[in-house]
Amino acid sequence: MNALHLSVAEFRSLAARMTDLSADLLAGLDGARAFPEVSGAHTTRAFVAPLPEEGLGAAALDALGEVLALSRAPTPRFYGYVLGSGEPVAALADLLASVLNQNVTAWRSAPAAVTIERHLVESIGGALGCDGFTGSLCGGGSMANLMGLAMARETRLPANEAGARPGIVYASSEAHMSIGKAMALLGLGRESLSLIDAGDDYRLDPEALRAAVAADRAAGRTPLAVVATAGTVNSGAIDPLADIASVCREQELWLHVDGAYGALAALAIPEAFRGLAAADSLSLDPHKWLYQPLDCGLLLYRSQDAARRAFSFTGDYAKSLASDPVEAFAFFDESVELSRRFRALKLWLSLRYHGLAAFRSAIRADLDHARNLAAAVSRAGELELLAPVGLSAVCFRCRPGERHRDADRFNAAVLRRVIERGRVYLSNATLKGRFALRACFVNHRTTDRDVAEIVPEVLQAAREVSGPGPPRNCASC
Ligand SMILES: Cc1ncc(COP(=O)(O)O)c(C=O)c1O
DSSP states (O other): OOTTOOOHHHHHHHHHHHHHHHHHHHHTGGGSOSSOSOOHHHHHHHHOOOOOSSOOGGGGGGGHHHHHHTSOOOOTTBOSTTOOOOOHHHHHHHHHHHHHTOOTTBTTTOHHHHHHHHHHHHHHHHHTTOTTOEEEEESOHHHHHHHHHHHHHHHHSOOTTTOOOOOEEEEETTOOHHHHHHHHHTTSOGGGEEEEOOOTTOOOOHHHHHHHHHHHHHTTOOEEEEEEEBSOTTTOOBOOHHHHHHHHHHHTOEEEEEETTTGGGGGTOGGGGTTGGGOSEEEEOHHHHTOOOSOOEEEEESOHHHHHHHHOOOOGGGOOOOOSTTTTOBGGGSSSOSSOOOHHHHHHHHHHHHOHHHHHHHHHHHHHHHHHHHHHHHHOTTEEEOSOOSSSEEEEEEOOOSSOOOHHHHHHHHHHHHHHHOSOBOEEEEETTEEEEEEEOOOTTOOHHHHHTHHHHHHHHHHHHHOSSSOTTOTTO
């Protein structure tokens, strides 16, 4: 018997413990802290230990209690970053996908999985108004942005054989950091990312874009692509996609839309995303606003040929022997990845279980939560909004009082205190140089009651930071 053998009876028993742990976790979410009371020393003490030479058997699972205790639970009151809430039907599908262990390289390696994923991504494209788009699931928005820009580069300034040549990519100053990272990795260089100052609405101005392209051409540089953001990470601003698409058509530039945070909201409010279907490539993150467990990113594109130009480079051992177009299909011809997990199973099962209407309504609820929070912030004299609320992100801050003239430091201290209190979790953003508290709603568990707690929590934290007595966490603000 192989030393790794596990009997079916043992598997059932371990799986039952896992489901119990998962169900208990879900049962306790309402009362759970939004962030655990934990330190680096604590996690190091708990988990940094030599791996055992002899297996512990079922006792190995005993440590999972501590893993859960020192983790951030997916509570209804977590509003940091852009973090989806981990839909449980999808989580169960992930277990099955791992047991099934398909390698979703090509149909010949994973017939059902490849067929499901191809159909799924095209259906999502269709549901967003991007009929005829195809694509593939990947690790997240950063990978999708990298692949979208690789396609842009290979279409406009081919580099795969002889290496990269200089080309300029345009985006607003609110573009996500993954765009600069992609520029570096693609050999275009971050200096070739032309960041155009977003105005007071935090959107890319098409006229400023047109002028920047003209200036670069006049200076002998080669414009290559535009990245429009459909939901900026800071404030959720949606660039004017239709107008940017016109500039791209007129200037023959590739249009990549970074919709990792926001574009899935087109399921609920398509009117806010006019022009989305004009993209050449489009990044989406089902692990954000389709509530899927990590990881689940998605790159859609209109031209399969462009994807193949960028990514097809197949060793003989992987070449398909089939002539049937379904059976000959290989994701590795259209993606950076070769070995790929069956990510589609969770998304497919979750969408089939709940139906698209349930996701549209969950997204609408998130949009309402953001509007309600913005209204509560506006009503509270001590607080001020720092950006228009375009989607589900709300950026605001405490107005500095007499005792705290440095609004940035004061608000950073307030944020630390909010997190320590553990009731709600907010993250931060910098908007026009100002430190903002930021709540982002992409959480299907959040209720109106949860949202109503945010302003009182922030005001209480502000009082605790302010005094009486020496300010907490705020020695000099
Ligand atoms: C606009 C935008 N683009 C890209 C990303 C990167 O996505 P991921 O974290 O899935 O790589 C994010 C993440 O928040 C984002 O908000």
